[in-house]
Amino acid sequence: MNTIATRLDDVRQRIHDAATKYGRPDSSIQLLAVSKTRPAGDIRSALETGQHRFGESYLQEAIEKIQQLSDTQAEWHFIGRIQSNKTKIIAEHFDWVHGLCSFKHARRLNDQRPQRLPPLKVCLQINLSNEGSKAGIAPEEAAELAGLIHELPRLHLKGLMTLPAPAETVVQQRQPFQALRELRDRIKTGALPLDTLSMGMSGDLEAAIAEGATIVRVGTAIFGPRNSRK
Ligand SMILES: *Cc1c(COP(=O)(O)O)cnc(C)c1O
Numbered sequence: 001m002n003t004i005a006t007r008l009d010d011v012r013q014r015i016h017d018a019a020t021k022y023g024r025p026d027s028s029i030q031l032l033a034v035s036k037t038r039p040a041g042d043i044r045s046a047l048e049t050g051q052h053r054f055g056e057s058y059l060q061e062a063i064e065k066i067q068q069l070s071d072t073q074a075e076w077h078f079i080g081r082i083q084s085n086k087t088k089i090i091a092e093h094f095d096w097v098h099g100l101c102s103f104k105h106a107r108r109l110n111d112q113r114p115q116r117l118p119p120l121k122v123c124l125q126i127n128l129s130n131e132g133s134k135a136g137i138a139p140e141e142a143a144e145l146a147g148l149i150h151e152l153p154r155l156h157l158k159g160l161m162t163l164p165a166p167a168e169t170v171v172q173q174r175q176p177f178q179a180l181r182e183l184r185d186r187i188k189t190g191a192l193p194l195d196t197l198s199m200g201m202s203g204d205l206e207a208a209i210a211e212g213a214t215i216v217r218v219g220t221a222i223f224g225p226r227n228s229r230k
Contacts, residue, residue, distance in 0.1 A: 005049045008222055029216060030215045032053045033053060034201075034222075036056050051222075054077065057081075066093050078097045096158075102137075103148050106155060107152065113154035113155070123159050123198050126139055128164060142160070157192065159214070177204075198214070198215040200218075
């Protein structure tokens with residue numbers, strides 16, 4: 001087996017072990033392989049093992065890879081920062097967007113989603129920790145924004161996403177993930193169940209699964225350390 005296949009097996013085992021430990025079915029947790037900065041060949045190696053969801057952050061390289069892999073069943077998730085002048089490219093090429101933070105971007109993505117494609121699946125990014133990424137909306141704003149996005153016919157609001165600052169212990173790691181789950185439980189409605197919790201990465205996926213993650217976004221543990229971007 002090549003290295004990527006071996007690492008993918010290890011990550012699947014970690015997910016399985018955490019799911020078992022916390023009493024969840026494996027099928028309730030999806031693995032998003034974060035392939036940013038990785039060549040298309042690495043993604044092909046992962047595809048050959050049955051992995052088909054991939055996360056990308058940098059649009060230009062993402063579009064090149066999406067085109068190179070158009071013969072495959074890969075599903076593409078945009079997990080980077082959204083810029084207003086790039087929403088059209090995102091709406092045309094991706095299946096999911098995890099980092100939605102404004103109604104302005106939501107409306108642009110809605111208006112620019114091609115009719116031949118199904119509604120774009122989106123998650124609202126929530127900023128729960130002061131030290132984490134500066135992206136994301138405040139928890140107090142989530143209910144209102146969710147309601148507005150729910151009205152947009154070309155978007156399908158699936159749930160919430162967060163990207164907390166790295167923490168040392170599992171207890172510390174679980175705090176923002178617990179907060180995201182509790183926020184979701186407060187603002188969900190019958191019409192808007194928000195059943196996706198996109199949280200957990202290479203270093204903290206167990207903590208995220210403990211708190212109910214349904215998508216873990218894993219890069220380094222699958223593809224190895226990234227070179228810093230030029
Ligand atoms: C890069 C990235 C990841 C993956 O991080 P790893 O630590 O390499 O697993 C997950 N989510 C987002 C939003 C990212 O930008």
